[in-house]
Amino acid sequence: MENEDAIRFFIENPAPSTLSNVENKVKRFIDLQPEERNVVLVTSGGTLVPMEKNMVRYIDNFSAGNRGAASAEYFCKAGYAVIFLYRNYSLMPFVRHFEGPWTNLFTKRNVGSSSSWEIKDSLKDMLNSSLEDLEHMEKRSQLLCLPYTMLTEYLWYLKTIAEGLKCLRSRALFYLAAAVSDFHIPAQDMSEHKIQSGAGKDKLELSMRPVPKFLRYLVDSWAPEALIISFKLETDENILIQKARAALHRYNHQLVIANLLTTRKKSVAFVIPDSVMWLHLSEDDLKNGIEIEDYIVSQCIKLHKEKNLT
Numbered sequence: 001m002e003n004e005d006a007i008r009f010f011i012e013n014p015a016p017s018t019l020s021n022v023e024n025k026v027k028r029f030i031d032l033q034p035e036e037r038n039v040v041l042v043t044s045g046g047t048l049v050p051m052e053k054n055m056v057r058y059i060d061n062f063s064a065g066n067r068g069a070a071s072a073e074y075f076c077k078a079g080y081a082v083i084f085l086y087r088n089y090s091l092m093p094f095v096r097h098f099e100g101p102w103t104n105l106f107t108k109r110n111v112g113s114s115s116s117w118e119i120k121d122s123l124k125d126m127l128n129s130s131l132e133d134l135e136h137m138e139k140r141s142q143l144l145c146l147p148y149t150m151l152t153e154y155l156w157y158l159k160t161i162a163e164g165l166k167c168l169r170s171r172a173l174f175y176l177a178a179a180v181s182d183f184h185i186p187a188q189d190m191s192e193h194k195i196q197s198g199a200g201k202d203k204l205e206l207s208m209r210p211v212p213k214f215l216r217y218l219v220d221s222w223a224p225e226a227l228i229i230s231f232k233l234e235t236d237e238n239i240l241i242q243k244a245r246a247a248l249h250r251y252n253h254q255l256v257i258a259n260l261l262t263t264r265k266k267s268v269a270f271v272i273p274d275s276v277m278w279l280h281l282s283e284d285d286l287k288n289g290i291e292i293e294d295y296i297v298s299q300c301i302k303l304h305k306e307k308n309l310t
């Protein structure tokens with residue numbers, strides 16, 4: 001039943017015109033990888049669902065993209081090749097510290113009677129080392145960044161990338177940190193034009209349907225030999241672990257990393273079939289600028305190694 005839903009979703013929402021370009025880029029990227037290098041798909045940012053076919057309004061999923069961008073960096077540094085599937089304009093690996101309002105980045109320096117804008121001294125070293133890292137990753141073909149915006153683009157790209165990675169078998173890892181819409185308006189129910197307000201309309205009622213559970217497809221058919229790690233986001237701590245366990249049970253993949261919206265930067269729980277392990281950053285970690293993604297990625301790599309030994 002669920003699989004039928006997924007097939008129907010792809011029929012009702014045809015592939016974006018950019019798909020063959022993505023497919024070619026992924027193929028070329030995989031061909032460039034040396035035999036011994038593992039490849040990870042890191043998804044990041046939130047998906048958007050339109051309310052109208054000629055879209056003026058939309059419903060968005062929360063995610064700044066920090067988890068994905070930071071994790072992509074740690075995977076690259078650990079020697080993985082990274083396909084970074086990210087929401088357009090969300091944070092990106094190696095340059096994530098330099099995004100945001102330009103006043104955070106630059107300062108005005110007065111020289112004689114004139115003044116000019118310059119990058120803040122405190123950021124200069126960081127910028128140089130980030131650019132060096134980025135160059136290094138590019139030279140070694142270790143990073144491929146692919147942007148998406150809509151839920152449909154995200155799902156088509158996910159399927160295509162998974163198919164591209166299939167030849168790597170267990171060398172592939174999926175790290176699904178993107179915040180993916182649970183509900184959408186099916187194409188046949190969606191208004192063609194901008195939904196009108198006006199006389200006699202005192203409320204707007206929208207009918208949304210659940211998005212088919214693509215994780216099941218990924219685990220069962222698109223990437224059956226890969227290590228698959230998904231994230232579970234909740235705002236109510238009383239249901240977090242139970243929901244993460246239910247996802248693990250339902251899709252039968254290897255790991256769910258559970259986090260709460262408010263504490264996601266300092267606490268996560270690793271949920272595997274028979275245990276839950278919490279990871280909390282200490283006050284010292286926070287003071288020293290340690291990022292939780294550093295620990296998360298190390299754990300995931302350990303799990304990938306263990307899986308490939310058995």
Ligand code: 9Z3
Pocket residue numbers: 045062063064065066067068176177178179180181230231232233234259261264
């Ligand atoms: C996450 O839980 C991520 O950790 C965050 C990261 C989105 C919270 P930021 O980008 O935040 O650093 O600001 N991602 C997964 C969210 C999600 O949609 N999971 C689905 C679910 O919870 C399963 S695929 O049902």
